[in-house]
Amino acid sequence: MAKGKVTFEDIDTTVNVPAGTRLIEVSEKVGAGIIYGCREGDCGTCMMHVVEGWNNLSEPSVLEQKVLKENMAGRHDRLACQAQVIGDCVVKPT
Amino acid sequence: MAEPPAALNSGHAIEFAPGVHWIGALDPTLRTFDIILKTANGTSYNAYLIRGSEGVAIVDTVKASFSEDFFARLESVASYDEVKVIVLNHLEPDHSGALPELMRRAPNAKLYISTRATSMLKALLKPDGERFDYTTVGTGDTVSLGDRTLRFLHTPFLHWPDTQCTYLEEQGVLFSGDVFGCHYCDARLFNDKVGDFRFSFDYYYAHIMRPFKQWVLEALAIIEPLKLNMIAPTHGPILRDRPRRYVAHYRELSSSSLAGRISDDExxxxxxxxxxxxxxxxxxxxxxxxxxxxxxxxxxxxxxxxxxxxxxxxxxxxxxxxxxxxxxxxxxxxxxxxxxxxxxxxxxxxxxxxxxxxxxxxxxxxxxxxxxxxxxxxxxxxxxxxxxxxxxxxxxxxxxxxxxxxxxxxxxxxxxxxxxxxxxxxx
CATH class of the missing domain: 3.40.50.360 (Flavodoxin domain)
Structure with a gap:
């Protein structure tokens, strides 16, 4: 099975995960500092910054892009409850 | 309590600065607001009308069940076709309740809301299936009424993501939304006339603003440099006597009380x-x-x-x-x-x-x-x-x-x- 390494920069921890895993599933279990609100891509609370491996996360949907815009997301910010891991990446809370 | 001004009973607007009117509503019998807050003498839903040389602006509306009072006061000083600008500083239903009807009645008006308010506006208008055009604004954006200018301040999370303040530049009036507000109903309207509302002011801060202290401090950083002749919040007295006192009090309430008791690196x-x-x-x-x-x-x-x-x-x-x-x-x-x-x-x-x-x-x-x-x-x-x-x-x-x-x-x-x-x- 394809795997990806997700590094949470704030807690200096890397997790090996199966490809397709949503960031939210990993970050909560490992105790990283990304926080969550609605968990369904609507509120923008779980916005995180992708430090490396932007292309190793699933493409943001039109709806996610809209929520990111409304919440004044910076370049390379994503919603952790929507982004799925497809390769190695490094993330941190915004 | 002294008799309220005659204008309050007769559904008239109250002009408190040249061309600036209170057109809100009083809710003296309310005892619990939003489930969480006690209101010992009710509350008010303050809305404002500003007349400029090239049109009229409305800042905030009232809870839907108080629409009649709001429209009567509005009609006492302006006609609907004069209304060019509607500003909602905060979309909670106690301030946006009369918005759909106001938009219907004022066809020439443009609606201004904060960037973060769009999804809330859509959710609030859902039951009627209505859609209104709107313009999103942030700090530095202005709208002109000819000889009057409304300047917007982006002050999110006070106490919803959408909140903003609107500043009437020429007269130094800050329409602050829920910031500097309190649930205190007094027909005398102004802080130099109403009863002792210190408890209500602090209680409101403790329950509404306290979770957002960091955002309060960020907002204060852009409010404090303003020339402030008056602060006109959406609830409670209009702060026209020494308004800066309330700004300073907000800073005090939002600052750490532990700082200085343990060292910064502990x-x-x-x-x-x-x-x-x-x-x-x-x-x-x-x-x-x-x-x-x-x-x-x-x-x-x-x-x-x-x-x-x-x-x-x-x-x-x-x-x-x-x-x-x-x-x-x-x-x-x-x-x-x-x-x-x-x-x-x-x-x-x-x-x-x-x-x-x-x-x-x-x-x-x-x-x-x-x-x-x-x-x-x-x-x-x-x-x-x-x-x-x-x-x-x-x-x-x-x-x-x-x-x-x-x-x-x-x-x-x-x-x-x-x-x-x-x-x-x-x-």
Missing amino acids: RSLIIFYMSSYGNTARMAEAIATGAEQVEGVRVSLYDLEGGEVEPFVDLIEEADALLFGSPTINGDAVKPVWDLLSSLAVLNLVGKLGGAFGSYGWSGEAVRMIEDRMRGLKMRVPLKGVRVKLIPSDEELAVCDTFGREFALELTGQRAGGKVVDMADLA
């Missing part, structure tokens, strides 16, 4: 516990001993049995990390723990470190339940909590000591990092 860790037979208490003491070995951590240890909820809430607000110890009784953490953990909605706990521990008889669910609650409160739970079956042995107390030390190292950023784990190994 982190505060509070350990709360309850214990039936002394077992969880012994664990708490061992964890405290372990944490104290780490330099830069100030540990406080409290038995929940010996305190009230309110002062503990105040302590939690300024703590950097919290540990809760609870025995498990009938598959649950004990009530005093939940009482405290359910009283924290007035605080911002985001990013504080949390953890749990406890002794149990046979199943020991309490620790995991407390950890889940802390995650739900947006705290970070970096370590799996310690559970001990009944009486802790010396070895188990040593585990508690290590847990305390590791937790304190995490708190001070000294815990060994660079860890690599497999998803399947995470609990």
Whole structure:
């Protein structure tokens, strides 16, 4: 099975995960500092910054892009409850 | 109470600065606002009308059931076709209730809301299936009424993501939304005329603004440089006498009271516990001993049995990390723990470190339940909590000591990092 390494920069921890895993599933279990609100891509609370491996996360949907815009997301910010891991990446809370 | 001005009874607008009118509504019989707030003499829904040489602006509306008062006051000083600008500083229903009808009546008006208000506007208009055009604005954007200019200030999270303030430049009037507001109903309208509303002002801050202190400070940074002749909030008295006093009070209420009592490079860790037979208490003491070995951590240890909820809430607000110890009784953490953990909605706990521990008889669910609650409160739970079956042995107390030390190292950023784990190994 394809795997990806997700590094949470704030807690200096890397997790090996199966490809397709949503960031939210990993970050909560490992105790990283990304926080969550609605968990369904609507509120923008779980916005995180992708430090490396932007292309190793699933493409943001039109709806996610809209929520990111409304919440004044910076370049390379994503919603952790929507982004799925497809390769190695490094993330941190915004 | 003195008789209200005649204009209030007759549904007239009240002009309180040249061309600036109060067109709100009074709700003196309300005793509970939004489930959470007591209102000992009701509240007011303040809305404002500004007349410029090239049109009229309305800033905020009222709760839907008070629309009649609002429209009567509006009509007493302007006609609907004169209304060019409608500003909503905050979309909560007590301020947006009359908006759909106002938009219908004022066909020439353009609606201005903050960037973050769009999804809320759509959700509020959902029942009627209506859509209105709107313009989103942020700090620095202005709208001209000819000889009057409205300048927008982006002040999010006071107390919703959408909130903003609007500043009438030529007259130094700040339409502040819920900021500087209070639930206080007094027909005399102005802070130099109404009764003693200090309690209502502080109570409102404590329940509405307190969770957003950091955002309050950011807002104050852009409000304080303004020339302020008056502050016109959406609830309670219009602050025309020494308005800066209220700005200074907000700064005081939003500043840390712990700062200066412990040094800037120290982190505060509070350990709360309850214990039936002394077992969880012994664990708490061992964890405290372990944490104290780490330099830069100030540990406080409290038995929940010996305190009230309110002062503990105040302590939690300024703590950097919290540990809760609870025995498990009938598959649950004990009530005093939940009482405290359910009283924290007035605080911002985001990013504080949390953890749990406890002794149990046979199943020991309490620790995991407390950890889940802390995650739900947006705290970070970096370590799996310690559970001990009944009486802790010396070895188990040593585990508690290590847990305390590791937790304190995490708190001070000294815990060994660079860890690599497999998803399947995470609990």
